[in-house]
Amino acid sequence: MRVLLLKDVYKLGRAGDVKKVADGYGRNYLLPHGLAVLASPGALKQVERIRHSATEQRVRLNQELGAIAERLNGLQLVFPVKAGETGKLYGSITSGMLAESIQQATGAQVDKRQIDCQPIKALGIHKASIRLTIDLIPNLTIVVHREGESAESAFAETAAAQTREREAEAFAELSADLAAAEKAEEEAERQTRKGKRGEDAEADETAEA
Numbered sequence: 001m002r003v004l005l006l007k008d009v010y011k012l013g014r015a016g017d018v019k020k021v022a023d024g025y026g027r028n029y030l031l032p033h034g035l036a037v038l039a040s041p042g043a044l045k046q047v048e049r050i051r052h053s054a055t056e057q058r059v060r061l062n063q064e065l066g067a068i069a070e071r072l073n074g075l076q077l078v079f080p081v082k083a084g085e086t087g088k089l090y091g092s093i094t095s096g097m098l099a100e101s102i103q104q105a106t107g108a109q110v111d112k113r114q115i116d117c118q119p120i121k122a123l124g125i126h127k128a129s130i131r132l133t134i135d136l137i138p139n140l141t142i143v144v145h146r147e148g149e150s151a152e153s154a155f156a157e158t159a160a161a162q163t164r165e166r167e168a169e170a171f172a173e174l175s176a177d178l179a180a181a182e183k184a185e186e187e188a189e190r191q192t193r194k195g196k197r198g199e200d201a202e203a204d205e206t207a208e209a
Contacts, residue, residue, distance in 0.1 A: 001026045003036040004043045006050060008058065008134035010116075015054030016047050058133060065132045068108050072130055073138035077101045080147045083123050087157055092119040093144060098128060102140075120144055124158035 030036040095112040117128035126142040145154040
């Protein structure tokens with residue numbers, strides 16, 4: 001379905017843009033939340049007015065939140081946690097916990113729904129971003145280390161996890177190559193058997209003649 005955005009929507013577009021979106025996304029989220037309307041001929045006549053109004057509001061918000069964005073950008077949050085031998089946490093670090101930590105560190109109140117980060121479930125270094133406005137999206141670093149160890153241990157955990165990931169990718173690639181080689185060998189044997197049956201049949205016909 002085609003919709004006309006009434007407000008800026010993160011990773012989709014700015015107010016006044018016409019976008020094609022999935023029906024479910026449009027009907028279940030954009031339309032009921034007042035973020036967009038169907039791109040009807042009547043609605044499209046309002047594009048310039050919507051863009052002008054949104055631009056004014058965007059400039060005002062960027063000015064109001066610019067100082068907060070500067071404080072938040074590059075912020076490092078540290079979480080000492082309990083974790084198993086493999087580095088998996090006993091629980092997870094949620095966006096709500098990040099919002100609380102941001103307020104404690106900077107005094108800035110951030111809605112957890114503005115934080116773009118999946119629940120963190122492993123030790124290591126993680127990234128998150130905060131959608132203050134469509135233009136202001138400061139980035140954070142989250143350091144998750146084991147209780148009783150230094151924060152620097154999180155960097156080692158990340159390096160180890162990356163090594164395991166590379167090894168897993170290499171193993172998967174090797175397995176795929178071996179499977180392809182085995183399949184090619186089987187196909188070659190099948191073709192050889194097929195060719196031999198043809199030769200035998202031709203020999204039988206010659207003998208009968």
